[in-house]
Amino acid sequence: MPAPIYRGVFPVAPTIFDDAGRLDLEGQKRAIDFMIDAGSNGICILANFSEQFVLSDAERDAVQRAVLEHVAGRVPVIVTTTHFSSRVCAERSRAAQDAGAAMVMIMPPYHGATIRVGERGIYEFYRQVSDAIDIPIMIQDAPVAGTPLSASFLAKLAGDIEHVSYFKIETAQAASKLRELIELGGDSIVGPWDGEEAITLMADLDAGATGAMTAGGYPDGIRRIVDAYFAGETEKAAGLYQQWLPLINYENRQCGLAACKTLMKEGGVIRSDAVRHPLAPMHPAAREGLLTVARRLDPLVLRWGH
Template sequence: MATPIYRGVFPVAPTVFDEAGRLDLDGQKRAIDFMIDAGSNGICILANFSEQFVLTDEERSTVQNVVLEHVAGRVPVIVTTTHFSTDVCAARSRAAQDAGAAMVMIMPPYHGATIRVGEAGIHAFFSKVSAAIDIPIMIQDAPVAGTPMSAAFLASLAKEIEHVSYFKIETAQAASKLRELIRLGGDAVVGPWDGEEAITLIPDFDAGATGSMTGGGYPDGIRKIVDAYASGDTEQAAELYQQWLPLINYENRQCGLAACKTLMKAGGVIKSDMVRHPLASMQPAVRDGLLKVARRLDPLVLRWAH
């Protein structure tokens, strides 16, 4: 059976905690149900915007298995399996596949501010992970890894490694990099994707992006833009983007990963918008500003539970 080609809006699901900072699995399921009802073409879990870096290995497995069982095939789920160790990343990726993941998303190996791996090591890393699984790999090209990867290098990974076929480009001048990646990679680049909360969405789609991985608070808004663009109505897409851009900007520049939880709590989707220490809670004035911008747009997240 041919592997499906994944396109559209695949927002990152938050990891939901209670007020004591423990996993809230009932809240997690409600967050997933909301995101599906809001029109997500698929969902990504255990990403950076899921606070993957504050979870134990046991908690990661719990979230992965609970979400994939709860989704039960309603939409494809991408699982982030990033780890510095090749063997650990391969094992995580195999476990995600076995649990029902449609794809894994992985950053190049890095640790701290200075420990990096060169191109030969990155190539070997993804080759070994690919050999352990039978589902697509999305390479997350994000500044947080501090690992510059040229479009030419990414294209070579797509051509030379079996399951490397999707790329989430979040670097500066993302649209230019997407164009070059698509030109050099050809058919090996199955999914050139936009990220970074859709702050560069229209330029990236103009460059050839076919998917977008955003925050999880308002998939309905992003879906309207992407659907209009995909239908060929780029003027309508641009008009819709201008409407939603203040909220996208608020998330991208003011709130970060906490925005999604704040919106979900305000709408009654989840009970707590707790982020795990040492992450700081959102300042009250910033929360008020976020909700003020959101209410102008009437996103489903503020109505879903009522």
């Protein structure tokens, strides 16, 4: 059978903690149920907006197992398996596949502000991971890695390495890079995707993006935009984007990864919106600003748990 092609809205699920900072796996399941009810075409877990960098390996395994078992095939799940080590990343990716992941998302290897790997090492890194699995790899091209990945190099990876076929582009001038990547890579670029909370969504769709990986607070709003666009109703999509842009902007520029949890707690999806120390709780003024903007749109997240 031909491999499925994943399109649409695949938001990042937050990792849910209680007020003491411990994993709340029951809250995690409720967050996943809400995201599915809100129209997510699929879900990504253990990403940067999931606070993957504050989790132990055992906690990563616990979240992965709990989510994949709870989803039980209702939607495809992408698991982020980023690690500097080629071997560890390959092992994580194989474990994610064995647990039921539909795809893995991986940043290029980096550590801190200065430890980087050149193109030859990055090429071998992705090749070793690909050799360990049978599911697609999404390369996350984001500024946090501090690793320049040209469109031509990404196209070469897609052409040469079997499972490298999806790309989440979050760099400056993302639309231009997506357009060039699609032109250079042709059929090997199965999934050119938008990211960064949809702050560049319309330009990226115009450039040929077929997926959007946003945060998890309002998949229903992002679905309306993307569905209209893919149905050929581009003016309707643009109008919907203008409606939702203040919330997208507030999340992207004012709140970051904490926004999703704040919305979920306000709507009774989860009991605690705690982020893990040393991340700071959201300032009360920012919280009220976020909720004020969100209430104007009446997203499902503010009603789901009540």
